[in-house]
Amino acid sequence: MDGTGGNPGRGEEAAAPETGAAPEESVHGESLDRPLPEGVRHRVVALAAEAFGGLTPAELPAVLRPYARFTPSRRAKFAATALATALEGDPSFRQRVGARLRESEPELCEALDAGTPPPAVDPLDVAAAAYLLRPAGWAKLVAAAGEEAQRVSAERAGEETQRELRQLKAELDEVRTQSRTEAVRVRTELEAARKEAESLQRKLRSAASDVKRAEAALRKVEAELDETRAAAAAEKASADGEARRLRARLAEAEQAVEASRRAAREGRSTEDMRLRLLLDTVLDAASGLRRELALPPRDTLGARPADTVDAVTPGTISPKDIARRALSEDDPALLDQLLALPQSHLVVDGYNVTKTGYPALPLEKQRLRLLGGLAVLAAQSGAEVTCVFDGADLDAPVLLAPPRGVRVLFSKAGETADELIRRLVRAEPPGRPIVVVSSDREVADGVARAGARPVASTLLLKRLARV
Structure with a gap:
């Protein structure tokens, strides 16, 4: 098959000699007395996910076939539990993964087969390879690797903790120093602020006193101003009244003068007009009488007018005849x-x-x-x-x-x-x-x-x- 590194015609029975380990019964002769350490388990799953791609679907357990097209990282993420279960319960699948590991890490596998794991190799890698290859004493190697990994992890954790503790102590010291410096600064600023506040309070009291004096002076000035305005208003009213009286007297005097002038003009013009009109009336009346009577010049008259007037003879003209000749009032x-x-x-x-x-x-x-x-x-x-x-x-x-x-x-x-x-x-x-x-x-x-x-x-x- 493809997973055996160039021997596709060989079956699962031929896989045992390639591992260099004991036959199947020797594999079952050892077992772990406790669960696989977490670090070893992660490293085993990573190695199986990496060797997964070199196997055909027929060589894969049925539960792992859906992950055949996944990348190694995705297989390690999504198929971790299925891979661990298959490696524990399916010896054939475990042997195929071990064969892939022999191809990629031959030196490590040979050292494990010889029972002398290299000290420079990561204990987790040694434990994962021993778990997959199952050489003689593999359970002890896995347990020892787990303990070593835990010890290393604990040491690393202790070192990290110590480093973090030293860092925290340094930060704490720095913070304390900064706090002391800040406290000194704050106390200094507080003292300065207190002194400034006292100074401001003194200035405020002084300003308040000045304001009160200014307000009192302002009220006094306003009262004097009101009195002055009232006196000025009274004087203005009196002056306005006197001015009105003087203007009235002046207007009366001007009217009297103008009336006198107008009366003089009108009197003269009226009298002239009356005389002219009366003269015209008399002249018109005389001219009309002269035309009506057709009187000759006075020098040509032989007698006076009185000489031509006849007296009324009694009994000739009666008052009724005179009344009949007069016009009626209507x-x-x-x-x-x-x-x-x-x-x-x-x-x-x-x-x-x-x-x-x-x-x-x-x-x-x-x-x-x-x-x-x-x-x-x-x-x-x-x-x-x-x-x-x-x-x-x-x-x-x-x-x-x-x-x-x-x-x-x-x-x-x-x-x-x-x-x-x-x-x-x-x-x-x-x-x-x-x-x-x-x-x-x-x-x-x-x-x-x-x-x-x-x-x-x-x-x-x-x-x-x-x-």
């Missing part, structure tokens, strides 16, 4: 005659007229309707037309574009339209024809005393109805 023609006078001025009490003629309309539409009629009347008559409305009846400022030829005025706050009308009449020069349209009896009496001609609102409404 005749619209009366208003036309009044407006035909030279430089006539028509002043209209706006809401008195609208609330008499069309009170159901909103105020805005009332104003628009009246102003539209007054614009036509101004264009037809050529008279100056002023329409006055009460400003107290306005909910908001009026955006009103007065029609051409009509002046529109609203009374100021706290003033009625009646008072504004009376001021307008007083502003006109005495002798100018002024017609005031209002059904208010108080207004009519007041303007009549001022020289104006009052007419009723119905008269203006009838005249506007003809427009």
